[in-house]
Amino acid sequence: MRAQVVIVGGGPSGLLLSQLLHRAGIDTVVLERKTKEYVLGRIRAGVLERGMVAQLRAAGAGARMDREGLVHSGTVLSYGDDEIRIDFEQHTGETVLVYGQTEVTRDLYAAREAMGARLEFEVEDVVIEGIEGDGATVSYTQGGNRHSIRCDYVAGCDGYHGVSRKTIPGAVRQEFERIYPFGWLGILADTPPVHDELIYASSDNGFALCSMRSKSRSRYYIQCDIADDPANWSDDAFWDALRRRIPAAYGETLQTGPSIEKSIAPLRSFVCEPMRWGRLFLCGDAAHIVPPTGAKGLNTAASDVHYLSEALISHYAGDHDALDIYAPKALARVWKAERFSWWMTNLMHRFPGQSGFDRRMQQAEVAFLQENEHAQAVLAQNYVGLPY
Ligand code: RFL
Ligand code: PHB
Numbered sequence: 001m002r003a004q005v006v007i008v009g010g011g012p013s014g015l016l017l018s019q020l021l022h023r024a025g026i027d028t029v030v031l032e033r034k035t036k037e038y039v040l041g042r043i044r045a046g047v048l049e050r051g052m053v054a055q056l057r058a059a060g061a062g063a064r065m066d067r068e069g070l071v072h073s074g075t076v077l078s079y080g081d082d083e084i085r086i087d088f089e090q091h092t093g094e095t096v097l098v099y100g101q102t103e104v105t106r107d108l109y110a111a112r113e114a115m116g117a118r119l120e121f122e123v124e125d126v127v128i129e130g131i132e133g134d135g136a137t138v139s140y141t142q143g144g145n146r147h148s149i150r151c152d153y154v155a156g157c158d159g160y161h162g163v164s165r166k167t168i169p170g171a172v173r174q175e176f177e178r179i180y181p182f183g184w185l186g187i188l189a190d191t192p193p194v195h196d197e198l199i200y201a202s203s204d205n206g207f208a209l210c211s212m213r214s215k216s217r218s219r220y221y222i223q224c225d226i227a228d229d230p231a232n233w234s235d236d237a238f239w240d241a242l243r244r245r246i247p248a249a250y251g252e253t254l255q256t257g258p259s260i261e262k263s264i265a266p267l268r269s270f271v272c273e274p275m276r277w278g279r280l281f282l283c284g285d286a287a288h289i290v291p292p293t294g295a296k297g298l299n300t301a302a303s304d305v306h307y308l309s310e311a312l313i314s315h316y317a318g319d320h321d322a323l324d325i326y327a328p329k330a331l332a333r334v335w336k337a338e339r340f341s342w343w344m345t346n347l348m349h350r351f352p353g354q355s356g357f358d359r360r361m362q363q364a365e366v367a368f369l370q371e372n373e374h375a376q377a378v379l380a381q382n383y384v385g386l387p388y
Pocket of ligand 2 (some may be wrong): 003044045046047198209211212219293294296297
C-alpha cells in the first residue's frame with residue numbers, strides 16, 4: 001500500500017488533519033488503535049477557540065457545530081463568594097464556542113467517511129521506519145495480519161501514550177514536564193447548567209469548574225486527590241463537594257441528578273522538542289499536554305494541525321522550504337498555551353502543603369485581576385485563543 005501521508009491516531013488531530021489534506025488533494029491513511037465507538041465514548045474537552053471553529057468549517061465539518069454549539073462571550077472566575085466576570089467580547093471582540101470534543105470527533109468521522117477516507121481501526125504494534133531516509137514505512141497488525149504502507153511523511157497524532165513521539169531517538173528528544181499534585185474528578189449529568197457561562201471556582205475546599213455540553217447537559221469537575229478513585233465518590237458526595245466550592249448563590253440553585261459519566265483526569269504540563277524529526281511530524285497531545293484549566297488542549301492540537309496542513313499543502317505545491325517552518329511555528333504557540341494553563345492552574349487550585357504566604361499570593365493576584373481591566377484583557381486574549 002502507498003499514501004502520501006500516513007496519520008497515526010484517529011482522535012481529533014488525526015481526523016482534522018486527514019480531512020484538510022484530503023480536501024487539498026493529498027492522499028492520507030489514518031491508523032487508529034481503538035474502535036470508532038471507543039474513541040467516541042471519551043468525554044474530554046468542551047470549549048472551542050475561534051481558530052478551531054474556523055478550521056472545522058474549512059474542513060466541511062462545521063454545520064452541526066454552528067447549529068448546536070453555545071456561543072460564550074465571557075466566563076466567571078470565583079474566589080470564595082467573590083466573582084469576577086471576564087468579558088471576552090469587550091476585551092477581544094471574540095467569543096468561544098461550547099461544543100463537546102465527542103461531537104467534534106463524531107462530525108469529523110462523518111465528514112471523513114463521506115469523502116471515502118481510508119480509516120483503519122484496531123491497528124496494533126505500529127512501527128515507523130525510514131524517517132531519516134528518502135521515504136518512510138509504517139507497518140501495523142490488524143486482525144492478525146501484518147501490513148505496511150510506504151509514504152512520504154508520517155503525522156504522529158496518537159496522543160500522549162502513542163508510539164510516534166517515542167520513535168524520535170532519545171538523544172534528539174528533549175522533554176519538559178510538570179506533574180501537578182492533584183487530579184480532576186469530572187461528572188456528566190442531564191441537568192441544566194447552574195449558570196449560562198462557565199464558572200472557574202477557587203475555594204478553601206479546592207477548585208471546581210462548572211461547565212456544560214448543552215442547555216440540558218452539565219459537565220462539572222472538582223479538584224481531587226491524585227490517587228483517588230471515582231468509585232469512592234457517590235453522586236451525592238460529588239454534589240455536596242461542588243456546592244461547597246462555588247459561590248453560595250450558585251450553590252442554592254444548583255440542580256443535581258444522577259451522573260452519566262464519572263472519571264478522574266491527572267493534571268500535567270508537558271512539551272516534547274522538536275516536534276519534527278525527518279519525515280515525522282508530531283501534532284497535538286503526542287507532542288504536548290496542558291492541564292485542563294484554561295481549555296487549551298484540544299485547541300492547541302488544532303493550531304498544530306493548522307500549521308502542519310498548511311506546510312504540507314505548500315510543500316506539495318512546490319515550496320520546498322515549507323516543511324521547515326512547522327515545528328518552530330507550532331512550538332512558539334504551544335509554549336504560550338502552556339504558560340497560560342500553568343498560570344491559571346496555579347492561580348485557582350489548593351496545593352498540598354501550600355503555605356499561608358502562597359495562599360496570600362493567590363489572593364493578591366485575584367484582587368489585582370478584579371481591579372485591573374488590563375489584567376482581565378490579558379486573560380480574555382489567552383482564553384479566546386492567540387492568533388495563528
Ligand atoms: P487524542 O484525543 O488522545 O487522540 C489520539 C488517538 O490516537 C490513538 N492512538 C493510537 N493509534 C494508533 N496506534 C497507536 N500506537 C496509538 N496510540 C494512541 C488513540 O486511541 C486516540 O484515538 O489526541 P489528539 O487528537 O491530539 O487530541 C487532543 C485532545 O484530545 C486533548 O488535548 C483534549 O481532550 C484536552 N482537554 C481539553 N482541551 C481543550 O482544548 N478544551 C477543554 O475544555 C479540554 N478539557 C481535556 C479536557 C482533556 C481531559 N482529559 C480527560 C485528559 C478535559 C479533560 C477531562
Ligand atoms: C469541559 O467542559 O470539559 C471543560 C471546559 C473548560 C475547561 C476544561 C474542561 O477549562
